Amino acid sequence: MSWGIGRGGGLRGHGELPLTADINVTSLVDVAFVLLIIFMITAPIMQGGVEVQLPRADARPIEARQGMVVSVDREGRIYIDATVVSYADFRLTFSALVRARRPKSVYLRADRQVAYGEVVRVLATIRASGVTDVGLVAEEEARP
Numbered sequence: 001m002s003w004g005i006g007r008g009g010g011l012r013g014h015g016e017l018p019l020t021a022d023i024n025v026t027s028l029v030d031v032a033f034v035l036l037i038i039f040m041i042t043a044p045i046m047q048g049g050v051e052v053q054l055p056r057a058d059a060r061p062i063e064a065r066q067g068m069v070v071s072v073d074r075e076g077r078i079y080i081d082a083t084v085v086s087y088a089d090f091r092l093t094f095s096a097l098v099r100a101r102r103p104k105s106v107y108l109r110a111d112r113q114v115a116y117g118e119v120v121r122v123l124a125t126i127r128a129s130g131v132t133d134v135g136l137v138a139e140e141e142a143r144p
Helices: 026-048 087-101 116-128
Strands: 068-072 078-080 083-085 106-110 134-136
Touching (some): 068 116, 087 116
């Protein structure tokens, strides 16, 4: 019984197919498409950020479209986009953050249960940082 050593020095039979160096990328493309779909679905969900029950207004409310979003939740915690900070940290760091990001506008979302004084303190800090375009975000009031 002879095991014949091929020209390349390895043990190969005479009826084998030649080796190819192609990589099958079909499964890699499938995984990439699945990840793309997952990110497309979860990106709008992540945009909302902080759970806040906005006050209702009779006028057409402002929607936070572009710019920086500052939120104050029911417990009085302050969020810059989705990062929670204390009021002391907010006062110290917000102006530097505005200088770094240079947002066109800042939208203030405050829960309807938050005391008016807390909202005014946050609004005063935003204005003191040099932001001139501040919008107060509200929900549209249901009309009969």
